[in-house]
Amino acid sequence: MPAVTPETGGRAFEPGLRPTLELSRVTKRYGQVAALTDVDFSVSAGEVVALVGDNGAGKSTLVKAIAGTHRIDGGEIRVDGHPVSIGSPKDATALGIETVYQDLALCDNLDVTANLFLGRERRRAKSALLDSEGMESQAKAIIADLAAHLPTLDKPVSALSGGQRQAIAVSRAALWGSRVVLLDEPTAALGVAQTAMVYDLVRKLRDRGLAVVVISHNMADVFAVADRIVVLRLGRNAGEFDPLTARPDQVVAAITGSDAIGGAA
């Protein structure tokens, strides 16, 4: 095995580079229904992997298994090469895995800073009081760092647009996720300009050295941001593609199963 070089800088298909998150032969059943069967999946630091598939292909189940909402029935999850057990969302966040849900999970009545620190508020030293100023300053820093275009941080987020809300959810993941960020359909409800902004944010997450997983239906999304495309079909691996060489119709064929070809090398 070649020497592991953690500073390879990112792009996919580095043979021998140990993935940040690795799932092997993962199985998940809901009663009689097999939602995932022997699924292999991996993502490395500084890489964006698109997870695609039709409805019912098992994308959401896989995300839930990684995010800790559902426990897997079989197979193994490794983080930085170490086998881990993810039984709750707390376990996932403790491992540095953050999820941006499709419905964003923001509190409309709270301001940007409060949403970024939701459930993980900072306190002043030796006091039960909130460190509001410290949190605001850190929130400012992360938002400037990601160049997420947000107006003042002390407005309730109900006053913000869909793209701005998505930016808050992504910034929250960037603030807390030290290893992996999962984004579930991040552009589902967005306009053209806002979608471009989200692509930009996703690339910035990657450039910060995070392993990024984007779940999407949208081929334009997938080819715009992904370094690698993983296709699931009926709960099984159905191919893997390099967006630089693959054509969208090949990926679509793998998703629908209309053609036997698969890029799995």
Add this chain to the structure above:
Amino acid sequence: MRALLPTARNASVYTVVIGLAIVWIVFQLLNDNYLSARNLSNLLLQIAVLGTLAIGMVMVLVLGEIDLSVGAIAGVSAATLAILITQQGAPAWVAILAALAVGAAIGLLHGTIITAFGIPSFILTLAGLLVWQGVQLAAVGDGGQIPIRDEFVRAIASTYVTPAFGWVLAALVVLGAAAVRVVTRRRRIRNGLDVPPVSNEVVAVAATAVFVGVVTWVLNSYFGIPWVFVLVLALMLGCTVLLGGTSFGRHMYAIGGNREAARRAGIRVKRTTIIVFVLISAIAALAGIIEASRQFSASNALGGGTLQLNAIAAAVIGGTSLFGGRGRIYHALLGALVVGSVQNGLDLLGQPAAIKNIATGVILVIAVVVDALGRRRRIARGATD
């Protein structure tokens, strides 16, 4: 105390303050005695119980829940107090602690049932209202009331701070407000955040000083600041810090705003809900103690009638949303002042209870409509941003 001052961020406060000013001017024109020191002092005594209940109500409303049983809890707590003192000969402090503990225990029961079975708080506390009113009737017994002769308990709602000490308290409030501003300002500068010009801060502290000074002067020109008002303000201060300054309070707002998001963020929704019900019930018990002190007895009617509905009305009139996630503790005092001012004014004009109820109901509708219009404007503005 800083929270008492309207800020640019909270425009709805102006609406309430303007409404209160209109009420005061109208009643003063109808009756010269309305704004006398004596009547204003009475007003504060009259709204002590309502304001206390409304403080608890703001907390459950922020959480997105409601409590219809606070009046009955106040009744049970007052009965506990009176039985322990009058029938068991317990010292006042033991009886007071026991009454508060009974309230807290009722809240623990409510919160546990609500969270364990996912029952709407509206229904559970409606049932609680019936149950605790029954318990109150049984506890007070056939006499209809239990007199309280203990001097300390009787003093709670009927004694005044000496004028000199009143000024000391006023000075402490102003110094406290100034200290909060200085500390906040220093912390913002240390964290590299922008700060308002010093002149703004000075003006704000000066305004607080003038306001507190006028209130103290008016009250001192009668008997002084009622102790019970000091008690209510202290409770307000504590609850304001809890809601605005701690992660527990932040979690309350989060749960009221988006329960599912709060849960996913790792906030312990059930635990928080139970604690809030313990708090509101303990606060209701405190209101019961204050009312028993005012009446020198615990009657089977204490906490009944329209009291708890007025507490909800006061919280909403003050600016707290019925739909969760929005509300401040000072809304309780503002709303109680509006409700109390109208009822006091109508009393002064010799109007019957019928008119008082109708007037309170109409004001509640006006408050909710003003709030709805304001929210629509905010949403419209937000959408064009």
